[in-house]
Structure formats: structure tokens, C-alpha cells
Amino acid sequence: MELKDALRARHSVRVFSNEPVDESVVRELIEYATLAPSTFNLQPWHFHVATGASRDAINQVIAQTTQYLREYVDKIGPEAVDMAARFYADLGGAPVVIGISAPVIQDELIDSNNICLSIGACIENFLLLAMEAGLGACNLSVPEWVASDLMETFGVPEGRALISIMILGVPDEVPVEHEHQSDVITWLR
Numbered sequence: 508m509e510l511k512d513a514l515r516a517r518h519s520v521r522v523f524s525n526e527p528v529d530e531s532v533v534r535e536l537i538e539y540a541t542l543a544p545s546t547f548n549l550q551p552w553h554f555h556v557a558t559g560a561s562r563d564a565i566n567q568v569i570a571q572t573t574q575y576l577r578e579y580v581d582k583i584g585p586e587a588v589d590m591a592a593r594f595y596a597d598l599g600g601a602p603v604v605i606g607i608s609a610p611v612i613q614d615e616l617i618d619s620n621n622i623c624l625s626i627g628a629c630i631e632n633f634l635l636l637a638m639e640a641g642l643g644a645c646n647l648s649v650p651e652w653v654a655s656d657l658m659e660t661f662g663v664p665e666g667r668a669l670i671s672i673m674i675l676g677v678p679d680e681v682p683v684e685h686e687h688q689s690d691v692i693t694w695l696r
């Protein structure tokens with residue numbers, strides 16, 4: 508697939524069939540995703556890949572998010588809370604749930620912003636590669652309320668932070684098309 512076509516075709520997938528994903532496929536996705544650019548070429552990413560019982564344990568922690576979200580019902584509305592509750596309950600049935608961690612660095616030159624940007628580049632690679640492999644994926648924010656429980660369950664070691672979560676599997680939905688903003692440039696001539 509041409510790169511531009513791939514960029515247009517990529518969408519977040521949140522509903523999956525119950526087919527498993529081969530470990531070798533996940534390894535290959537990660538191998539190529541980690542060719543991404545990174546600040547000072549630090550390659551700060553580490554992938555904590557959860558399948559089977561480990562995946563279910565992670566899901567249980569994420570599902571606790573719903574009770575905290577309910578406190579924001581006035582802000583986001585009951586429908587959004589219910590949708591989130593349904594999704595967090597089983598993560599769309601995704602057979603693979605991946606935590607992406609990075610080192611916590613306190614340095615004048617390397618700030619956490621640049622570490623996160625590096626992880627973001629890696630995530631976009633991963634999402635495109637997953638699509639090319641006939642899989643679907645969605646990047647998830649780490650819910651602050653359960654972040655430390657998630658770190659523990661993913662086994663993120665001391666000195667690293669959990670930056671993001673990725674769910675992966677065989678898609679079982681036609682993802683939603685979004686309008687894309689076009690007014691995104693200011694030319695300085």
C-alpha cells in the first residue's frame with residue numbers, strides 16, 4: 508500500500524474478533540515500529556506485552572476507571588460515560604494489550620516532552636504497521652486514577668513511567684471516518 512493511502516486508511520479500532528495474534532507478528536510490529544526517530548536517539552520505548560491471563564489482569568485494572576469517570580458525568584454526559592464503561596469493561600475484546608514505558612529522565616537537555624514525542628512517533632509506526640498486517644489497533648491514554656496499579660500489573664520497573672497503552676487484534680468493526688481539519692497552517696513569509 509502506498510504511504511499516503513495507508514495514512515488515509517488508518518483508523519483506531521476498538522472492536523476485535525476473538526482470534527489471537529501470533530507472538531511473531533507482535534514482535535515484528537515492534538521491531539519496525541521502533542525504527543522511529545527519537546530525541547538524542549535515546550530510543551526510550553519498552554513494550555510490555557500482555558496476552559492471556561496477564562491481559563485480563565490489565566483489563567481489570569483499566570475497568571476500574573469507570574467509577575472515577577462517573578464523577579465527570581456533568582462534564583462529558585451520561586452517554587460518554589456509558590460508552591467508556593462498556594469499552595473499558597473488555598477493551599473491545601482485544602487479545603493483546605501493550606504498555607509502552609519510557610525512562611523518567613531529569614536532564615536539562617532531554618525533557619519529558621521530547622521523550623513522549625519519541626514514543627508518539629513509535630506509536631504511529633505501530634498503528635500503520637498493524638493495519639498493513641491486517642490487524643487493528645487503538646492507542647489509549649493511561650488513566651491517571653489507576654496509573655500506578657497499571658505500572659505494577661504491567662511490571663514496569665523503577666525509574667520508568669508508563670506513557671501509553673496499545674490494544675491490538677483482528678478488527679471486527681468498520682471504524683468511524685473523521686473529518687480532518689484543513690485550517691492548520693500559518694505561513695510566515
Ligand SMILES: Cc1cc2nc3c(=O)[nH]c(=O)nc-3n(C[C@H](O)[C@H](O)[C@H](O)COP(=O)(O)O)c2cc1C
Pocket residue numbers: 517518519520521645646647648649682683685
Ligand atoms: C495520545 C493519544 C491518546 C488516545 N487515548 C485514547 C483513549 O484513551 N481512548 C480511546 O478510545 N482512544 C484514544 N485515542 C484514539 C483517538 O481517540 C483517535 O486517534 C482519534 O479519535 C482519531 O481517530 P482515528 O485514530 O480513527 O483517526 C488516543 C489517541 C492518541 C494519539
